[in-house]
Amino acid sequence: MTLHFRIATIVGPGLLGGSLGMALKANGLAGKVYGVGHRQATLDKALELGAIDRGFLDPVEPARDSELIVICTPAGTVAQFLDVLRPVCAPTCILTDVASTKAAICAHAAATWPPPIRFIGSHPMAGSEKFGPEHARPDLYQGCVTVVQAGASLDPAARGAVVGLWRALGSEVIDLPPDLHDRLVAQTSHLPHVVAAAVAQLAASAGHFETVRKLVGKGFQDVTRIADSRPEIWRDICLTNRENILTALEGLSGRLEEARAALEQGDGDALERYFRQGNTGRREVLGE
């Protein structure tokens, strides 16, 4: 099977969307790539970098002509775009997204789209704390893992095309139901982001900046690197994965309470056990 979309539209041609546009063109997967953005400057930048061939401030015209639409906006606005696109896109158009949370978005699609649903949620685990089309690159998805929504009511051909799309861009695809995806990434990604922000805030509250700056080493830098991520992206991720992040926070509090109790009691054995469980936990998760 050859995967080729005559016209593909990227809604939100930033780091992820712009990279996708470049990758679609570099891999011959799309004839034309349209970009939809609410800021002309972002569209101009994406055009200049060759991430898109044409820019639109309104999604209706490009949606009508597209065989593929990928929504690359923050998690909180994907559902709104689906509502705008559903009545105008062609009956064979395939839709997906790249948001870091899946359950709320996929549930919205299921509630509003008559089956078989041609929106198939995706979460390519690529990107960084950088953002904007100026950081886009055609190989961003090369070697990353992309979760593709699994579940009933999805159009099998659309699902096959979305899986094929990510594989064609060099991504390893794993199939997960949206609920399980969100529960697991709450622990592997969302909670770490919440925690990194707290650690960074706390260190800044100590004052003595000139001295603290010299005391912070690689450990602090690594633990807090993701505290440099975009607030509006993480606000949306939190709002669309509230329950799972709350559960993860509760689990974390329980573990920190163990450490606190051991410290308070000066219990060396308990402290050693606590750090050893950190060793083994990390190795189990990373498979080392």
Add this chain to the structure above:
Amino acid sequence: MTLHFRIATIVGPGLLGGSLGMALKANGLAGKVYGVGHRQATLDKALELGAIDRGFLDPVEPARDSELIVICTPAGTVAQFLDVLRPVCAPTCILTDVASTKAAICAHAAATWPPPIRFIGSHPMAGSEKFGPEHARPDLYQGCVTVVQAGASLDPAARGAVVGLWRALGSEVIDLPPDLHDRLVAQTSHLPHVVAAAVAQLAASAGHFETVRKLVGKGFQDVTRIADSRPEIWRDICLTNRENILTALEGLSGRLEEARAALEQGDGDALERYFRQGNTGRREVLGE
């Protein structure tokens, strides 16, 4: 002034101690380097690697002959070694250590040593989650920051020699009173280690290892890298900096509680503000 010690003794020639032995020799700062360890295998390894010239299981003989003694054992055992060394070392011998906590150790020295005290606490911020003489290298201290104890009752010549020693090894020296040192590193280093262990433990508790392994990205790996540190070292650091780490944990809990409340209420503005404070906090601390 030329800094040269006829005989220098390293108590605990592991990663930090072994590197120090190599660096003393590479920089012509010591005639002979003796190593004291409680395991013959470690001493043999340090000898083989040229980190020390002679190994001893008992500290008394090398202490008697040394002009410099550096205690490179975990924080919890430095005070005990000081008690063993004080009655046997020469009246002009200079002593220091490399432990990550300073207040308890320096207070012990002050309580047991008649002033002017020739033990000057040091904390070179070098090393990694690796350990053992096999990872030692002569340039470990090159470019790192070393905190050297500041305070009354210290022998000025001894303090000058310890400062000169670290500078000669390529380290930037900053002077801090032990209490302030411990309070600041509780936030920049010790709390992050406690938190990284909790995040790693929690992710491991989610099960679904085969899937989780594919979902963890650079973010998780960076946040939890220091969860791979040695439990017995971190037990000792916690036990010798209990109050400050407890205070830092309390501060962290307060911030996580803010995130929890914002999540529970679905308060997007508060969540965005929370992550933005993470951005600014990190940049303030790192001076970016």
